[in-house]
Amino acid sequence: MNTQLEHSDLTEDAKMEAFLAKIDRGEKIEADDWMPDDYRNQLIKLISMHGISEIMGALPEKEWVPKAPTLRRKLAIMAKVQDEMGHGQLLLRVAEDLIAPLGKTREDIMQDLFAGRLKFHNVFHMEAPTWADAGVIGWLVDGAAIITQSMSLDTSYAPYARALHRICAEEKFHAQHGESIVLELAEGTEEQRQMLQESITRWWPSLLMFFGPPENGNITSNQASNMRYKIRSQTNEELRQIFLKKYLPRIFHLGFTVPDETIYFDEAEDKWIYQQPDWEEFKQIVKGKGPRSAHRLHLREMSYEETKWVRDAILSYGRQVG
Amino acid sequence: MSNQTNNENFVIYEVFSQKTVSASFVHQFSLLAPNAEVALSMARENFLRREPCFNLWVVKRDDIHGLPPEERPFLERLDNKSYRETKGYGDLQGRWRRHKDEYEAQHNTKSGS
Numbered sequence: 330m331n332t333q334l335e336h337s338d339l340t341e342d343a344k345m346e347a348f349l350a351k352i353d354r355g356e357k358i359e360a361d362d363w364m365p366d367d368y369r370n371q372l373i374k375l376i377s378m379h380g381i382s383e384i385m386g387a388l389p390e391k392e393w394v395p396k397a398p399t400l401r402r403k404l405a406i407m408a409k410v411q412d413e414m415g416h417g418q419l420l421l422r423v424a425e426d427l428i429a430p431l432g433k434t435r436e437d438i439m440q441d442l443f444a445g446r447l448k449f450h451n452v453f454h455m456e457a458p459t460w461a462d463a464g465v466i467g468w469l470v471d472g473a474a475i476i477t478q479s480m481s482l483d484t485s486y487a488p489y490a491r492a493l494h495r496i497c498a499e500e501k502f503h504a505q506h507g508e509s510i511v512l513e514l515a516e517g518t519e520e521q522r523q524m525l526q527e528s529i530t531r532w533w534p535s536l537l538m539f540f541g542p543p544e545n546g547n548i549t550s551n552q553a554s555n556m557r558y559k560i561r562s563q564t565n566e567e568l569r570q571i572f573l574k575k576y577l578p579r580i581f582h583l584g585f586t587v588p589d590e591t592i593y594f595d596e597a598e599d600k601w602i603y604q605q606p607d608w609e610e611f612k613q614i615v616k617g618k619g620p621r622s623a624h625r626l627h628l629r630e631m632s633y634e635e636t637k638w639v640r641d642a643i644l645s646y647g648r649q650v651g
Numbered sequence: 652m653s654n655q656t657n658n659e660n661f662v663i664y665e666v667f668s669q670k671t672v673s674a675s676f677v678h679q680f681s682l683l684a685p686n687a688e689v690a691l692s693m694a695r696e697n698f699l700r701r702e703p704c705f706n707l708w709v710v711k712r713d714d715i716h717g718l719p720p721e722e723r724p725f726l727e728r729l730d731n732k733s734y735r736e737t738k739g740y741g742d743l744q745g746r747w748r749r750h751k752d753e754y755e756a757q758h759n760t761k762s763g764s
Contacts, residue, residue, distance in 0.1 A: 356672075357672045357673075401734055404732075404734050405734035405735070405739075408732075408734060408735045487672050487673070490672075490673055491673060491675070494673060501737060502735065502736060502737055502740075505737055505740040505743055506734075506740070508740070508743050508747075509740055509743060512743065512746050512747075515750070516746070578751075579747065579750075579751075581754060582747070582750040582751045582753075582754040583750050584750075584754070
């Protein structure tokens with residue numbers, strides 16, 4: 330078509346200018362649109378990390394499927410684990426379309442994960458030793474994820490936006506599933522309340538880390554270019570403040586505390602002033618040195634290898650029947 | 652019959668359109684066309700004379716695989732999965748409100764933002 334011929338005649342600078350102008354007009358980019366390599370690479374990094382995190386995130390919860398206290402709870406947590414794997418599949422499809430022009434496939438994403446080249450969310454490197462953790466993961470970890478994903482609903486990359494639209498609808502159920510477990514424990518015996526308090530205390534630093542380091546007026550080049558490309562619209566700290574404003578009052582209303590004795594809400598600044606978690610520890614965790622990193626990666630790798638015969642059988646059958 | 656209307660060269664295309672960039676593709680209808688290019692232009696004339704449209708697909712019907720009639724009844728979902736839906740958690744809002752009220756009565760405050 331004419332427009333494409335003209336487009337390919339443009340210099341790289343002119344293409345970039347047209348691309349940015351398109352984004353500035355609020356238009357979206359599709360998989361087959363021209364995009365700068367930098368934009369593609371930022372998306373690949375973000376979306377493959379998001380997709381793999383959904384899949385790795387199912388692992389700490391799956392541990393609680395056989396041990397859920399009632400049949401209804403077991404069905405609900407199974408449904409949630411199934412949803413998370415479904416979200417992984419949606420996002421990996423988006424990532425695959427982005428890496429296809431680079432000659433890469435899903436197999437490369439899996440191998441990058443096993444080799445430690447592909448990171449996943451810090452929270453999924455952590456332990457979930459009690460039933461209260463299953464509740465806190467649904468309530469606060471999914472709650473945090475909803476905040477990040479809601480921001481990204483308006484992302485400039487249309488296939489990601491459409492995937493997130495489906496994901497967010499289901500995440501609401503996940504948060505409610507978590508709230509339901511948490512309220513049950515909060516309204517229960519002293520022992521149950523203590524178990525929940527311990528879980529909140531255990532997860533607090535991970536929840537603060539979830540959104541990434543604060544900018545302190547120094548937005549990283551990654552964040553800046555993602556905001557320029559309208560892949561994201563809010564900074565780490567802005568997202569964290571939304572989370573704190575929504576959930577801290579609820580934690581207090583239930584009569585629980587967070588392990589931060591000096592935390593307070595600054596009315597004038599309109600933000601929570603909190604103690605920073607150990608950001609060096611955060612770096613180590615996402616590098617794969619968290620308490621459960623090796624175990625969960627091993628589980629994923631083992632499961633991938635053990636199901637290889639299923640994929641082979643399906644492929645072989647598919648070729649036979651055409 | 653004139654050889655200009657040799658129907659053997661026409662195939663059935665199913666037409667799907669997307670209303671906005673964030674919407675899913677919706678099936679519109681089908682048409683006969685000799686190739687995808689003609690099918691795309693006919694789809695615009697036939698089905699999109701008024702409706703806003705962001706993008707358009709045509710797919711050869713032979714390339715679409717569906718469920719046979721005898722398998723369709725199994726798609727029906729049993730109505731016992733409220734644990735999968737927000738309607739299974741209708742009690743939550745009231746419980747949160749009660750905890751908030753109790754907390755505020757105890758602390759005699761309306762803040763806590």
